[in-house]
Every structure is written in structure tokens, then in C-alpha cells.
Amino acid sequence: MKAGIIGARGAGKSTVFRALTGLPPLEAHAGQKGRARVGQIKVPDPRLDFLNVLYNSEKKIQTEINLLDFAPNPKEQAAKAALDASLVPLIRDIDALLIVIPRFSSPSVEVARVIEDVDAELVFVDLDQVERRLQRLAKEGRGGDFERATLKKCHACFDAGCPLRTLDLTAQEIKTISSFGFASQKPALAVVNYEAQGGPVEFSAAATESARVHGLELFALDALLESELWELDPSQQLDMLKAAGLELPAGARLIRALYRCLGLITFYTAGPSESRAWSLAKGATALEAAAEIHSDIARGFIRAEVISFEDLERLGSEAKVREAGRLRLESRDYVIKDGDIIHVRFKA
Ligand SMILES: Nc1nc2c(ncn2[C@@H]2O[C@H](COP(=O)(O)OP(=O)(O)O)[C@@H](O)[C@H]2O)c(=O)[nH]1
Ligand SMILES: [Mg+2]
Structure with missing residues (x-):
């Protein structure tokens, strides 16, 4: 999945990028090509960690979000536009937008x-x-x-x-x-870049209403604070987050919001060679999940063995889940649920 950061010059787009990926921005660019800096956010997932341990897998493969930050266009140096229009051709093929709203310079910036x-x-x-x-x-x-x-x-x-x-x-x-x-x-989040020191962010009724009417979810982020977290060691990071009243780092919170806004769920495959998380559109079938894994697996689809994560966690092993009769054989039309662990039987 690819998400692109847009907004006015100086809105804090590159700072948001750094907060989410830990990477510095591109300062300048030569032409449209190479204008984007891409950073990965690996999706932290306690369920995947559990599977990885339970199956003693050699590899753990998280899902990833590719985040794009665009270098400014020198021709638009003076522009005060809400958006650098020369970016638009570059965002045609991305899946979601993060619209950065600068609330750090003045809390009175009208989000709406x-x-x-x-x-x-x-x-x-x-x-x-x-x-x-x-x-x-x-x-x-x-x-x-x-x-x-x-x-x-x-x-x-x-x-x-x-x-x-x-x-x-x-x-x-x-x-x-x-x-x-x-x-x-494109599905989009309105990323309100605010200063956590000034207390928790409060949105006006106008902001909330405007977001609703525009089909956007508001996402509060102290980009500067969270970009500086990358320079600390993990325990200091947690202390800083707590002090700012935040439970999770920016990347983890963003991923949840993006999955919600894109209507995505997570399903898993697990075994001794690898445990892997996959993202899938809500409402997608077992056949579509199989296609996500490999087109050959979808082509030869026979049945999907499905275990729910809750059952596996509660019963403690695949064998116990089998014994309890909780391992299901589902056909191609089965609608995959969030947390399903699937094993597709297919004809090669
Ligand atoms: N105080 C404060 N400054 C910020 C914050 N986010 C960005 N800035 C500053 O605003 C300026 C522009 O930020 P930048 O990320 O380069 O904006 P861009 O042009 O949208 O990429 C820089 O000097 C940043 O340090 C923030 O959350 N708090
Ligand atoms: Mg920038």
C-alpha cells in the first residue's frame, strides 16, 4: 500500500514523514523524476508476533506501508497555495492521501x-x-x-x-x-500537525463537521515531537510518549487509522518457514485472499482451512483447535474475517 503526503509549503509534510519513518526529507529535486522520497512503515502486530513464536517460524513478515514525501517544486517557491498542483500527476497511482494541516504555528488555524x-x-x-x-x-x-x-x-x-x-x-x-x-x-486522513505541549488537541465543531462532510478522518500528530523520538532509545521514547499523553507511536496509530479509512482487514498465514500478515479489503473472499498470496494458489483453489486468531490464542495450538472441531474448511466464497489464519489447499 502506498500513501502520499500532501499539503501547503511549510505545513510540516516532511516533518510528518520523518515522524512516521525516521527518515530525513529530500531537500531538492531535479525534475519530476526522483521527486518522491519513499519510506516504509512496518505494521507492528502482536497477533503476528504470537504466531511467529507459536509456529517457531524462520521468518516473520509484517505488512508494510510505503509513505511518500515530495520534494518542493522550486517553481512554486513563493506559492502560498493549499497544495502544490505539480504533485497531482505523482499521486495518481497511490492508495491514500495524508493531508497535512499546520496547527503548530497557531492553534487558531482553521482546520475546516x-x-x-x-x-x-x-x-x-x-x-x-x-x-x-x-x-x-x-x-x-x-x-x-x-x-x-x-x-x-x-x-x-x-x-x-x-x-x-x-x-x-x-x-x-x-x-x-x-x-x-x-x-x-482517494481515501484520505486530515493530519492535524499540532503541539502536544499545549495540551491535548481539541477540534472545533466546525473542524469535525468539515471533516465529516469531506469524508476525512482527523488524525492528530505532533510531528516535531515524534520526529525527535527517533533519536532516543526505546525506553526514553516510551517515556516521552507517555508524557505527551500518547499510548502508541505515530506509525502504529497511523496504520490503524489508514486501515480503517481504506476498509482493510488483516489475515495471516503461518507455518515453520514463515508467519506472515496480509492486508485485504473488508468483504473479500477466500479466493481473493488466495490470489493475494499467489495467483497459482488462487487458480488451483480447492478449500481454505481457516482458524480464527481468538480460537488459536485461547486453545494454544493448532492441534487443540482441530480437536475442538474449530478448524473450518471453507469454500472460495467464504468471506475472510479480520484475524483469520488460513491455509489454502490447492491443485498445483
Ligand atoms: N514547532 C513545530 N514546528 C514544526 C512542526 N512541524 C513542522 N515544523 C517546522 O515547520 C517548518 C516546515 O516543515 P517541513 O516539514 O519542512 O514542511 P513541508 O514544506 O510541508 O515539508 C520546519 O522548520 C519545521 O521544523 C511542529 O509540529 N511543531
Ligand atoms: Mg517538505
């Missing part, structure tokens, strides 16, 4: 206004793309009726000033427009 400004920019570039595509379809004349109808629906949404992430689309409509990579369609 920043959300509206950034979304206005995203809607603007998407609208331009929709209009150009509609013009081309009109020139071509016949055909493309469904695509045209879908784009008109998007157009109406933009006319009302709404980002696509708030529009109800059918699965077929989503598929039809998927290749455009519309920026305002």
Missing part, C-alpha cells in the same frame, strides 16, 4: 478552512480531467455511454464542490473511472 482549500484544489484538477475526457468522448460520437454517464455523475459532484470520496458509486462505476486515478477519490 484548510480542508476546504485542499479539497478545492483536488476537485479542480479532477474536474479538468473529467471535462477533457467528456470532450473527447463527444468527438468520438458513438459508444462510451456508461463511461459518459459516470463522468457526468462525477461532474455534478464537482459542481457541488464535493470530492469524489464522498460520492456513492457502484462497483461498475468505480471500475469505469479507476484508470483516471482521481485525486479527490
Whole structure:
């Protein structure tokens, strides 16, 4: 999964990146290529740790989030825009956006206004793309009726000033427009970059309402504090976090929020060679989970042996789960649940 950080110059995007990955930002860039710095956040997962110990696995493979920070565009040096528009082509293929809102410089920064400004920019570039595509379809004349109808629906949404992430689309409509990579369609978190020293962050009713209307989740982060944590040893890190009233470091909290916002669950495969966590869309089937592991496994799918994590933890071993009759054989249409441990039987 790839998530990209966007927002105004000086909003603290690179500081957020550092808080989440421990990596310094790119200072300058030469052209669009190489503009992004990519950092990995490994998803900490106590359930995976448990499996790794229980199965005595040689390898433990966590899921990963690739986080992208973009170097500033020198041409936009003076720009006070809510968003650097030259970034938009670079975010077409990413899965989620982190919109950084600078609340550190002044607690009176209106979160609602920043959300509206950034979304206005995203809607603007998407609208331009929709209009150009509609013009081309009109020139071509016949055909493309469904695509045209879908784009008109998007157009109406933009006319009302709404980002696509708030529009109800059918699965077929989503598929039809998927290749455009519309920026305002991407699931997004509003990362409010605040100063924890000033006490816990409080959002105004306007901020909460604006986030809801725009289909965003608010995510509070003291980016500067958490970027400095990387320089401390682990016990000091915990002390600092506690002092700031935080239970988990930024990366772990972000992952939860992102999984929620993208509608993802985690399932597992476990054995002596490796224990591994996989992310999957909520509602996906055993066959789709198999495809995630390997296309050959999906092709030869026979049955999935499924154990729930709770059963394994409670009963203590796979053998005991079997004895208790809690190991299930499921068909390809079984809907995978969060925490399922699966073993797919397949024809090679
Ligand atoms: N006090 C404070 N300063 C911050 C915070 N986040 C960023 N800054 C400062 O704001 C400036 C711009 O941050 P940067 O991350 O480079 O912004 P970017 O242009 O969005 O990448 C830098 O001087 C940061 O040190 C924060 O949470 N608290
Ligand atoms: Mg930066």
C-alpha cells in the first residue's frame, strides 16, 4: 500500500514523514523524476508476533506501508497555495492521501478552512480531467455511454464542490473511472500537525463537521515531537510518549487509522518457514485472499482451512483447535474475517 503526503509549503509534510519513518526529507529535486522520497512503515502486530513464536517460524513478515514525501517544486517557491498542483500527476497511482494541516504555528488555524482549500484544489484538477475526457468522448460520437454517464455523475459532484470520496458509486462505476486515478477519490486522513505541549488537541465543531462532510478522518500528530523520538532509545521514547499523553507511536496509530479509512482487514498465514500478515479489503473472499498470496494458489483453489486468531490464542495450538472441531474448511466464497489464519489447499 502506498500513501502520499500532501499539503501547503511549510505545513510540516516532511516533518510528518520523518515522524512516521525516521527518515530525513529530500531537500531538492531535479525534475519530476526522483521527486518522491519513499519510506516504509512496518505494521507492528502482536497477533503476528504470537504466531511467529507459536509456529517457531524462520521468518516473520509484517505488512508494510510505503509513505511518500515530495520534494518542493522550486517553481512554486513563493506559492502560498493549499497544495502544490505539480504533485497531482505523482499521486495518481497511490492508495491514500495524508493531508497535512499546520496547527503548530497557531492553534487558531482553521482546520475546516484548510480542508476546504485542499479539497478545492483536488476537485479542480479532477474536474479538468473529467471535462477533457467528456470532450473527447463527444468527438468520438458513438459508444462510451456508461463511461459518459459516470463522468457526468462525477461532474455534478464537482459542481457541488464535493470530492469524489464522498460520492456513492457502484462497483461498475468505480471500475469505469479507476484508470483516471482521481485525486479527490482517494481515501484520505486530515493530519492535524499540532503541539502536544499545549495540551491535548481539541477540534472545533466546525473542524469535525468539515471533516465529516469531506469524508476525512482527523488524525492528530505532533510531528516535531515524534520526529525527535527517533533519536532516543526505546525506553526514553516510551517515556516521552507517555508524557505527551500518547499510548502508541505515530506509525502504529497511523496504520490503524489508514486501515480503517481504506476498509482493510488483516489475515495471516503461518507455518515453520514463515508467519506472515496480509492486508485485504473488508468483504473479500477466500479466493481473493488466495490470489493475494499467489495467483497459482488462487487458480488451483480447492478449500481454505481457516482458524480464527481468538480460537488459536485461547486453545494454544493448532492441534487443540482441530480437536475442538474449530478448524473450518471453507469454500472460495467464504468471506475472510479480520484475524483469520488460513491455509489454502490447492491443485498445483
Ligand atoms: N514547532 C513545530 N514546528 C514544526 C512542526 N512541524 C513542522 N515544523 C517546522 O515547520 C517548518 C516546515 O516543515 P517541513 O516539514 O519542512 O514542511 P513541508 O514544506 O510541508 O515539508 C520546519 O522548520 C519545521 O521544523 C511542529 O509540529 N511543531
Ligand atoms: Mg517538505
